[in-house]
Amino acid sequence: MFSLTDVYHFAMRIALALLIAIPLFAQDPPAPGGAPKGGPPKGGARSAPKNLKILKPEEVRPAMGAFRVALGQQCTFCHMEGDFASDENPLKEVARKMILMTRDINSKFPNGGNNVSCYTCHRGAMLPLTAPPAAADAPKPPAD
Numbered sequence: 746m747f748s749l750t751d752v753y754h755f756a757m758r759i760a761l762a763l764l765i766a767i768p769l770f771a772q773d774p775p776a777p778g779g780a781p782k783g784g785p786p787k788g789g790a791r792s793a794p795k796n797l798k799i800l801k802p803e804e805v806r807p808a809m810g811a812f813r814v815a816l817g818q819q820c821t822f823c824h825m826e827g828d829f830a831s832d833e834n835p836l837k838e839v840a841r842k843m844i845l846m847t848r849d850i851n852s853k854f855p856n857g858g859n860n861v862s863c864y865t866c867h868r869g870a871m872l873p874l875t876a877p878p879a880a881a882d883a884p885k886p887p888a889d
Contacts, residue, residue, distance in 0.1 A: 795830035799844045812840065815863035816871055 747755075794805045813819065823840050825831040832838065843863060850861045866873035 796832065799841050808844070812863055815867045815869065817867075817869040818871060822871075 794800075794802055797805070800808055809820065812823075816822065820829070823834055823836045825833050847861050847863065847865075851857075851859055854860045868874070
């Protein structure tokens with residue numbers, strides 16, 4: 746006869762197997778050709794970026810995420826709500842000039858890496874500091 750412990754362990758193994766297997770069977774199979782299946786992503790379908798003058802399409806999303814963090818702002822800081830392709834906001838042109846500036850600076854480094862970014866100066870603030878912080882805010886030198 747089976748002990749209560751044996752039955753418990755068997756039941757737990759079955760439950761664990763079901764917890765792993767059910768989500769796998771509940772997913773849609775991949776679409777042919779690697780195309781995404783189903784409806785649009787949450788928040789509506791994303792169309793291809795328009796009015797690109799500096800960035801390549803594959804650079805847009807990583808760059809926009811980096812800008813958001815580097816400047817501590819949301820998308821509508823540079824983009825017009827509902828029409829991200831619009832150049833109506835002059836800050837969008839400023840951003841383009843900044844992209845060119847950082848590319849130019851980075852091209853002068855022998856390692857060819859991304860040594861300078863928006864965050865280098867902005868540090869999460871809309872406007873970069875143009876002078877060191879006041880002495881009270883300055884980091885303390887390490888104690889010997």
